[in-house]
Amino acid sequence: MAGVRTGALGLGKQARFVMYSSNRDWESTREENREPRKVSQYGKRYGVAMSNAETVRQKWKMRRKLSDVKVKLCDITLVMALAGLILAIIDLEICATGVFLKFMSVSEISFILRSSCIASTVLLIILLLMYHYIDIQIQMVETGTTTWRVGLTKQRALQILLEVSICAICPIPETGILHWPQLSNIPAKTKLLVPIPVSVLLTLPMFLRFFIACRYMVLHSQQHQDTATRTIASLNHIAVDFRFVLKSEMYERPLYVLSIASIMFWCVVSWMLTQCERYAYPTVGGFQNFLDYLWFEIITFFSIGYGDVQVNTFCGRGLAMLxxxxGTLFSSTLIALISRKLILTTSEKRVNHIIAENEITKKHKNAAACVLQNTWRTVLRTREYSEKNSKTYQMRVAAAQRALLISILAFRKTRWRLRMQLEEEDDFFTARRAFNETEDRLQKVRQRQSQLDYKISKLFETVELLTQTVICS
Structure with a gap:
């Protein structure tokens, strides 16, 4: 692959951009034609100049057109994926509830719906392959190569194969019924086999098509549409993909993203549980069953589990485990977000730190004043006891000494608290305190320097006076 390099060359009539390539075929062609290599007036460059700014502009326009086509293909792909999923859901609900039209039976409606679903699936696969083809073309334009093998790597090939396999799953007409055992605490029920239509098992994996919705969210996100964001991200070796967009949205609007994701997850898994469990019971009425399993989803999601609704199939238990x-991951994420919201900011911490430090400083000064007062009272009571030796004055001396000891202990506690408060201060307060101390010391140095200058000037005047006196004498 040719290494492409673009450099800004200046203004005026000269080309602003020149592209260089390290393709050896050009070098061999030059040697065969014996053309002397021209030295660039802009300094040494890597390779040989390919074209001027016009080629760069054409490639930029081509890339922009391909990007627009890529976004449109993603939109159409999402519409076709959701259309096939909706057709499959309608087919299952009609087959389960037995609803039919006057002029058409349930089997005929099911055949039409499944045929439409297969047609939409085929169209979806074609659009998906076209999307990857356009994406490979964009990569070829960006790298400046004409070989499609550069864009079609093993990782991309596996990705295309996986996406086509996921999108190819859809219900097929006349698929029959599958029997699986019923799970229950009653031994008699465990011997029963539950008939499950194969179309149900083929419809449930169709929800994996929501990966196209994730791609849609990335292509229509603000981070991907903003050229400055993509440029800065590429300079920092960050890919603007679903992971980056999701983390950015979670950082900006965490509660909104979690709420939408939780509600969508509850509705989807509740409907899937309804399809897995509705054939294990003799009762019908899917809407009521859906509400029951929606309640089951919510209490299982938050790890409550009242046990009033149970699942009796392997499919239902697998969905309950999921x-x-x-729910555990979402709950831990929600707790982490709430904890982050409750953490004080740096400015709020500084305000509380200043208030606490002022209060402790006042208590420290008050405790020091109490120590001085009690010391003076102890000395005074000791003098009175030495002058008048009696029990009354002795008790007063003892009370004064106890008060002095209590004030000393309070002074030590406040000094310890003040020391701990100073140790807990952040870098801003440490730097500010060091700056203030340095400023005080510099102020003292300046005062001493001014005093020294004054003394030197006086000494100089005295020496001048003595010199004049000696000369006159």
């Missing part, structure tokens, strides 16, 4: 795992 709900518990996702």
């Amino acid at each position: 709900t518990a795992i996702v």
Whole structure:
């Protein structure tokens, strides 16, 4: 692959951009034609000049057109994926509840819906391959190569194969019924087999198509549409992908993102539980079952588990385990976000630190004043006891000494608290305190310097006076 390099060259009539390549074929062609290499007036460059700014502008326009086509293909792909999923959901609900039209039976409606779902799936796969083809073309334009093998790496090939495999799953007409055992605490029920339509098992994996919605969110996000953001991210070796966009949205609007994701997860998994469990019970009425399993999802999501609603199939238990795992992750994330919101900012910490330091300083000064007062009272009571030796004055001396000891202990406690407060201060207060101390010391040095200058000037005047006196005499 040719290494491409773009450099700004100046203004005026000269080209602003020149592209250079390290392709050896050009070097061999030059040697064969025996053309002397021209030295660039802008200094040494890597390789040989390919074109001028016009080529750069054309490539930029081509990339912009391909990017617009890529976004449109992503939008159409999402619409087709959701259309196929909605058709499959309608088909399952009609087959489960037995709703039919007057002029058409349930089997005929199901055949039409599943055929439409297959047609939308085929169109979805074609659009998905076109999307990756456009993406490879964009990468070829960015790297300046004409070889498609550069864009089609092993990782991209595996990604395309995985996406096509996920999107290819859809219900097929006349798929039949599958029997699986029923899970229960009653031994008689465990021997029963539950008939499950194969179309249900083919519809549930269709929800994996929501990865296209994640891609849609990335392409329509503010981070991806803003050229400055993408440029700064590329300079810092950060890819503007779903992970980066999701983390950015979680940082800016955490509660909104968590709420939307939780509600969508509850609705999707509740409907899936309804399809897994509705055939294990003789009762029908999917809407009521959906509400029951929505309640089950919410209490399982938050690890409450009242036990009033149970699951009796392997599919239901698997979804319940998935709900518990996702609920634990969401709950821990919510706790972390709330904890982050409750943490004081640096300015708030500084305000509280200043107030606490002022209060402790006042208490420290008050305790020091109390020590001085009690010391003076102890000395006074001792003098009175030495002049008048009696029990009354002896008790007064003892009370004064106790008060002095109590004030000394209070003074030590406040001094210790003040020391701990100074140790807990952040770098801002440490730097500010060091700056103030340095400023005080410099002020003292300046005062001493001014005094020294004054004395030197006086000494100089005295020496001048003595010199004049000696000369006159």
